[in-house]
Amino acid sequence: xxxxxxxxxxxxxxxxxxxxxLSLYLRVLEQAAARGQQTLSSDALAEDGGTTSAQVRKDLxxxxxxxxxxxxxxxxxxxxxxSDILGLGREWKVYIVGAGKxxxxxxxxxxxxxxxxxxxxxxxxxxxxxxxxxDGVGVRSMSQLEHDAAREMPDIAVxxxxxxxxxxxxxxxxxAGIRAIMNFAPAPIHVPSxxxxxxxxxxxxxxxxxxxxxxxxxxxx
Amino acid sequence: xxxxxxxxxxxxxxxxxxxxxLSLYLRVLEQAAARGQQTLSSDALAEDGGTTSAQVRKDLxxxxxxxxxxxxxxxxxxxxxxSDILGLGREWKVYIVGAGKxxxxxxxxxxxxxxxxxxxxxxxxxxxxxxxxxDGVGVRSMSQLEHDAAREMPDIAVxxxxxxxxxxxxxxxxxAGIRAIMNFAPAPIHVPSxxxxxxxxxxxxxxxxxxxxxxxxxxxx
DNA sequence: CATGTCTTGTGAAGAATTTCACAAGAAGAG
DNA sequence: CTCTTCTTGTGAAATTCTTCACAAGACATG
Ligand SMILES: NC(=O)c1ccc[n+]([C@@H]2O[C@H](COP(=O)([O-])OP(=O)(O)OC[C@H]3O[C@@H](n4cnc5c(N)ncnc54)[C@H](O)[C@@H]3O)[C@@H](O)[C@H]2O)c1
Ligand SMILES: NC(=O)c1ccc[n+]([C@@H]2O[C@H](COP(=O)([O-])OP(=O)(O)OC[C@H]3O[C@@H](n4cnc5c(N)ncnc54)[C@H](O)[C@@H]3O)[C@@H](O)[C@H]2O)c1
Numbered sequence: 001x002x003x004x005x006x007x008x009x010x011x012x013x014x015x016x017x018x019x020x021x022l023s024l025y026l027r028v029l030e031q032a033a034a035r036g037q038q039t040l041s042s043d044a045l046a047e048d049g050g051t052t053s054a055q056v057r058k059d060l061x062x063x064x065x066x067x068x069x070x071x072x073x074x075x076x077x078x079x080x081x082x083s084d085i086l087g088l089g090r091e092w093k094v095y096i097v098g099a100g101k102x103x104x105x106x107x108x109x110x111x112x113x114x115x116x117x118x119x120x121x122x123x124x125x126x127x128x129x130x131x132x133x134x135d136g137v138g139v140r141s142m143s144q145l146e147h148d149a150a151r152e153m154p155d156i157a158v159x160x161x162x163x164x165x166x167x168x169x170x171x172x173x174x175x176a177g178i179r180a181i182m183n184f185a186p187a188p189i190h191v192p193s194x195x196x197x198x199x200x201x202x203x204x205x206x207x208x209x210x211x212x213x214x215x216x217x218x219x220x221x
Numbered sequence: 222x223x224x225x226x227x228x229x230x231x232x233x234x235x236x237x238x239x240x241x242x243l244s245l246y247l248r249v250l251e252q253a254a255a256r257g258q259q260t261l262s263s264d265a266l267a268e269d270g271g272t273t274s275a276q277v278r279k280d281l282x283x284x285x286x287x288x289x290x291x292x293x294x295x296x297x298x299x300x301x302x303x304s305d306i307l308g309l310g311r312e313w314k315v316y317i318v319g320a321g322k323x324x325x326x327x328x329x330x331x332x333x334x335x336x337x338x339x340x341x342x343x344x345x346x347x348x349x350x351x352x353x354x355x356d357g358v359g360v361r362s363m364s365q366l367e368h369d370a371a372r373e374m375p376d377i378a379v380x381x382x383x384x385x386x387x388x389x390x391x392x393x394x395x396x397a398g399i400r401a402i403m404n405f406a407p408a409p410i411h412v413p414s415x416x417x418x419x420x421x422x423x424x425x426x427x428x429x430x431x432x433x434x435x436x437x438x439x440x441x442x
Numbered sequence: 443c444a445t446g447t448c449t450t451g452t453g454a455a456g457a458a459t460t461t462c463a464c465a466a467g468a469a470g471a472g
Numbered sequence: 473c474t475c476t477t478c479t480t481g482t483g484a485a486a487t488t489c490t491t492c493a494c495a496a497g498a499c500a501t502g
Pocket of ligand 1: 098102125163165168330332
């Protein structure tokens with residue numbers, strides 16, 4: 001955890017599945033570090049990451065070569081390398097829009113702050129809610145959002161408003177200069193291609209389970 | 222919404238990405254139905270589903286042929302067909318384990334009940350919480366879970382306990398006979414291969430956004 | 443009933459991703 | 473210093489997924 005001498009080595013294009021697995025490897029590595037493990041092989045990494053050792057090595061090879069033949073990967077070093085690749089070396093400023101049930105749960109989610117995602121503000125358009133504190137973060141009025149954003153320069157907006165308002169809110173946060181959106185509303189949102197959107201659609205995940213139950217696949221995750 | 226004369230037509234193996242898209246198409250179709258649209262082309266379906274018309278047709282072709290050449294798809298009929306394919310023709314019984322912030326948010330999530338996922342019980346091991354009502358559903362004690370499950374035969378368990386207890390809880394629900402798990406804890410859980418697990422890992426999604434911001438991809442979703 | 447327009451269903455091609463398999467490097471033992 | 477053991481990094485092969493492209497069917501119109 002000293003220095004990051006090697007740059008994260010940019011490249012042509014990396015598959016989203018690879019990026020997801022890197023996050024997973026990072027978790028496995030941190031747990032290994034917590035157990036005092038010094039080093040980890042691609043086999044061990046694959047085991048807990050739910051993939052194969054060849055996949056692990058291939059994923060890492062897109063960004064450089066971090067292992068030692070015959071020994072495996074140095075846990076602390078690989079944590080640092082993957083953190084760099086994923087852009088976790090810095091703090092990311094997050095706005096949450098929609099101070100309802102799911103929005104409130106996310107504000108106090110430690111899993112975010114642990115990774116350097118800091119919630120600067122929570123926004124809502126309900127005057128009854130504006131001004132309240134949620135886990136130390138004050139709920140702000142929507143009318144302030146653009147003004148606040150000009151000053152605070154948030155990186156990511158999390159949208160947790162009802163589906164029918166998701167598009168409107170998306171347009172607002174984009175015009176406020178935010179370039180990345182995480183959308184929890186079960187509605188597609190359309191933004192300029194300079195903005196990255198990820199959607200988390202829980203009902204859709206449940207439907208995937210229903211499909212699996214009906215079609216008796218034998219699979220795991 | 223009358224009868225389902227054609228069986229959902231089973232098959233070799235369908236990609237998870239196809240199943241996800243079917244869920245998406247279903248949403249688009251329902252919105253179209255709400256707007257009074259009678260029929261929809263694969264092009265229109267693709268537009269809102271964020272994919273291409275060829276993909277739509279290919280996805281559907283795995284299960285049968287539901288369209289009319291020159292006309293497109295009958296909205297009501299395709300809703301019914303996709304619902305059948307996904308196993309949404311029936312009610313699915315759900316237990317939520319972990320009555321914390323995210324568990325409580327999920328109990329009252331209308332997006333679940335709208336799709337036929339009914340929360341029968343919420344479980345927690347904190348005696349201070351057991352007995353409370355969350356949106357009309359009582360919080361039950363963990364010690365009852367196996368006994369209740371024998372009677373109620375739940376289909377799906379949603380795990381919303383801290384990561385370090387996810388594995389223990391997973392083993393309990395599996396031994397209670399539950400065959401599908403949706404895991405919100407950011408920890409991999411290991412179960413027999415007869416059990417299907419889906420994990421929703423929100424920190425990982427945020428990390429994907431951080432990666433995109435750092436690597437200036439021009440992409441959307 | 444022929445003609446024109448539209449849109450499906452689907453093999454085949456193409457692209458992307460995963461798996462294989464092995465040469466090469468690293469370390470310890472003798 | 474040589475031998476053995478272990479595990480990486482990576483081209484090539486295999487597999488999976490997506491896109492292409494077009495024949496065939498459906499309807500409307502004249
Ligand atoms: N509750 C869940 O477990 C859950 C799970 C997955 C997805 N979601 C989705 O997340 C979204 C929020 O769900 P919820 O359960 O928290 O709902 P909620 O009703 O508890 O909260 C929605 C909040 O958004 C605010 N809001 C509404 N319109 C707004 C606007 N235009 N600008 C700013 N704020 C606005 C409301 O005042 C309210 O506080 C919904 O789209 C829902 O489908 C919820
Ligand atoms: N809060 C969020 O926004 C959020 C988002 C994504 C994921 N998660 C994950 O979801 C899980 C729950 O998060 P939370 O914020 O709701 O936490 P929480 O502390 O509010 O709730 C956890 C609940 O689980 C109960 N519990 C603990 N151990 C248990 C056990 N062995 N059996 C039964 N119940 C048990 C606790 O009594 C508590 O009520 C965590 O794994 C967290 O990482 C939370």
